[in-house]
Amino acid sequence: MTAVRIEGLTKKYKDVTAVDNLSLTIDKGELFSLLGVNGAGKTTTIKMLSCIVSATSGKAFLNGNSINDDSDKIKSIIAVSPQETAVAPGLTVKENLELMCGVHGFSKEKSKSKIAELSRLLSLDEIIKKKAGKLSGGWQRRLSIAMALISEPEILFLDEPTLGLDVIARSELWDIIRDLKGKITIVLTTHYMEEAEALSDRVGIMRDGKLLACGTPNEIKSKANTENFEKAFIKIVKGEVI
């Protein structure tokens, strides 16, 4: 079953083409990573798929809903954990989660049970009463992912979820993401090759808005004729692999 179908998606900002005729499909329950250097078009792709910016041309369907015509429906089935930590700093962890329950129209009972469930899943109990703005980067990311998961999304976009985290915090977040694999469709962007290789079912490598390669990490390595995923990425991005 296809969760995301992208057909010739393009985004132009004046004379800059951020995403250029992108086409790909992502299966339900798959963890798909979009890789690329800065300005490759990863975040713009996520913004178009999550209906934050409109596409200049092309189509995309999320669980059958068009990003061009069904943005309200799409907003009810997706969640985004943006590149920067997106939490309300003056609110406690619990209040941040309550905010997300509220904006999704949950009843009091459902809010209570979802907050308890996610606090358990992401081990937030010990910081539940702390202000989000006072938390470390790792805890803020954890909260950010909890806020994304609270709406029970069918498709989750994680935009560089481990950016700037220390090794331990990153490893803990990887475990959380691994736990989610198969349960929901995840589209992840990252600059960390080892992260993409460890977590992804498939990866797509972008440069200058174009998709250069797409496949499992092993297929990518095989295509670049190397055993090292990072080297494979570099060879593909530098155009050394046809």
Added chain:
Amino acid sequence: MRMIAFANRNTKEIIRDPLNLIFGLGFPLVLILLLSVIQANIPVELFQIQRLTPGVTVFGLSFMTLFSATIIAKDRGSSLLQRLYTTPLTAVDFIIGYTLPIVPIAVVQCVICYIAAVFLGLEITVGVLYAVLFIIPVSLLYIALGLLCGSVFNDKQVGGICGALLTNLSAWLSGIWFDLDLVGGLFKDIAYVLPFVHAVELERSVLNGDFSNVFEHLWWVLAYAVVILIVAILTFLRQMKK
């Protein structure tokens, strides 16, 4: 329901900032006390408590502009708005959610000023009640200005534009601190084209039971509030789609 959840969050963010409480509620109070002391030593008609209090309550609303502008600008600067854009919240939810929490704060600020004024000799009349009531449309004007500034400027620029420029503009051109007839000419003409002096005269009129000119001033205030609010909404929507 969704909008209320968002408005609740904004209320908490505003009232939990001690600087907001000091400037929003404390500063107008200090002004009333200080100028009443000056008035006791050097009597000036402008600073008689029944003329001073309506002026200070309107001047205090400059901080409501600052509150609304700061919270929007900060949200725009963080990724929180990006996250919320991907939820079922609509543009109307955002605008009302930012506006609604500040109206009661404005009313509380006004009530505190009048309580202080009563202790300083203001006669308790039904005019006090009207003055508190009419502060609501005036507060909409100042909140709309904040929505506009917050949608255009970043949080640092907002501090300068709303915290300094707009506060001074609303002070000089409102007839609170000096009689505009003393300057006269073009200065006075400009002041009467802008809404600030009308807001102050509206409040003075209702407090003192003079309802003959109330609607003339009210229309000026409401017309500016509506126009600025529409521009703010359009600007906010443009920012949403960026």
